[in-house]
Amino acid sequence: MRQLFALVPYMTRRPLLLWGGLACLALTAVFTSLIPKAVGGAVRVVEEAASVRGPGGAIVIEWPRLWSAIGLLLLFSTLAGLFRFGMRKMIIDVSRLAERDFRDGLFRHLLSLSPSFYDRTMTGDVVTRLSSDIDALRTVMGPGLMYLAQTVITVPLILVLMMLIDVPLSLVALAPLVIVPFLVLAFSNELHRRSREVQDQMSTLSNMVQETLAGQRVVKVFNQEAAEEAKFGEINEEYVRRGLRFARLFAGFFPLLHGVFAAGLMITVWVGGVRLMSGAIDFGDLSSVLLWIFELYWPLISLGWVMSLFQRGAASMERIREFQREVSDVADREPAPTPLPARLRGEIEFRQLTFTYPGASTPALTDITLHIPAGRTLGIVGLTGAGKSTLAALVARLYRVPPGTLFIDGVDINALPLAWLRRHIGFVAQETFLFSESIEDNIRFGRPEAPRSEVEIAAELSQLDDQIAGFPRQYETMLGERGINLSGGQRQRAAIARATLLSPPILILDDALSSVDTDTEDRILRGLRGVMRERTTLIIAHRISTVMHADEIIVLDGGRVAERGTHAQLILREGLYAQLHEKQLLEAQLEAVD
Ligand SMILES: Nc1ncnc2c1ncn2[C@@H]1O[C@H](COP(=O)(O)OP(=O)(O)OP(=O)(O)O)[C@@H](O)[C@H]1O
Ligand SMILES: [Mg+2]
Secondary structure: OHHHHHHHHHHOOOHHHHHHHHHHHHHHHHHHHHHHHHHHHHHHHHHHHHHOOOHHHOOOOOHHHHHHHHHHHHHHHHHHHHHHHHHHHHHHHHHHHHHHHHHHHHHHHHHHOOHHHHHOOOHHHHHHHHHHHHHHHHHHHHHHHHHHHHHHHHHHHHHHHHHHHOHHHHHHHHHHHHHHHHHHHHHHHHHHHHHHHHHHHHHHHHHHHHHHHHOHHHHHHOOOHHHHHHHHHHHHHHHHHHHHHHHHHHHHHHHHHHHHHHHHHHHHHHHHHHHHHOOOOOHHHHHHHHHHHHHHHHHHHHHHHHHHHHHHHHHHHHHHHHHHOOOOOOOOOOOOOOOOOOOOOOOEEEEEEEEOOOOOOOOOEEEEEEEEOOOOEEEEEEOOOOOHHHHHHHHOOOOOOOOOOEEEOOEEHHHOOHHHHHHOEEEEOOOOOOOOOEHHHHHOOOOOOOOHHHHHHHHHHOOOHHHHHHOOOHHHOEEHHHOEOOOHHHHHHHHHHHHHOOOOOEEEEEOOOOOOOHHHHHHHHHHHHHHHOOOEEEEEOOOHHHHOOOOEEEEEEOOEEEEEEOHHHHHHHOOHHHHHHHHHHHHHHHHHHO
């Protein structure tokens, strides 16, 4: 529970709203508790009128007294209502605003974490913590706080008011109610457990739906609709079963509580009657006490509910804290060299770099020594899993680079401010990711202020311009869920346009032309060659045709540089590269025959 105190700073950020809300809360409790008192006053007038008859048995009501009692009742009810409105408004506002700030903070933190965090964390898990776990915290700050404070103020207040009327009656009447919080607590654990079961099953169900729908093409071509349907049916069935288990417990719980309160009322009527006849109290007093018993009903029950809210909140906070404790393993730590050059030249040097992914047992790259002068193009080929993407990721410092092994413009990459470094790198990742925005905004992603003319030049360079012209709204065409879907090759070209728009001194193309036909590839490369003259370019590819014009080509094998040289030199070596080349030539010839 202690971890929930971390929410306090978020709530006190708006002190007026918070204290105003709490003041309203206290006043609501006071006026609500006074209502039975006013009712008692009115009953007293009526009772006296009924028992003390005037001459000839006529009923005499003291109207001014009755009206003032009713007026008081009206006044208390109205004030209680008004303050309740103020309380809800202000406290709920505080909790919503605090929730927003908290979520903003967590999202900012999540953005700062490096890919290695996301490698070992499921996206669904991140989303749940950002949504329903934070929602649980809001429930603590809003309804949780509100009902807790209400109970804390109302219960003692009513006890005092009752005691002021008649101590023995109060003690007897309250006796059965003492067990309510215990009863609620006992049940709340079980209720909590069962509601948790329901929630968990809901997660399972939504995960299953999400995966099946995301992979619906796979499901269809493998003819697995019936199997998926059956699996869903089972999960859904279990959800209902758990829901019913929860409902059964609930169904038993409320009658039990009602029973306790009914016992309280019965004892009050009985003992109250005795006290009435002995003259210790009058009818008005008895009515007040009965009403107070009713008023205690909700605060006492809500106590258990509030406890479970706090428990749930504490559990969620713990889950969120796990993420908050994470620190990026590539954050800027070392002081930047001063002065930083205004612009990067783009010289890249690896010195005996060995790199192992966090959590992996064997290195993905071993003893890489490589010098790429500024403005040169390096081609990288190698079988799948050879370490090509890893090499590229390290140049963008997406993972923690061992100190003294990778230098950009002669400076250890760890000493370069991350944001500054990445501003100078255009990266086309192996898996293209585009946002559900317009094609134009996608290309502009790294430079939101770039004018349309530059976007068009970038699209032209990546050979996407002709196709954009054919889209329903050209550059404003929306992509993804709200628009059209691009083909694999179109997506890659959009990603290339996005990277070249930055005119970066270092350009990295990780298998960026794999889904493009060889003719288009040729045109893109020719276009890029003009651009590449001034930039250091890393081109990763499986096709020899993509890299053959590079200044130098390396062949990675099992994380090591197996061969290096120009295209001509590598062919002469008759190694892995030459084999690949031969195989691909053969394939091309076969295709031509088709
Ligand atoms: N995020 C990661 N965490 C742990 N290991 C990884 C991670 N990414 C890649 N690896 C491992 O590192 C090795 C090199 O992977 P890498 O992605 O660099 O290969 P690649 O040459 O790009 O292959 P491909 O041609 O298939 O793209 C592989 O053995 C892979 O399993
Ligand atoms: Mg790769």
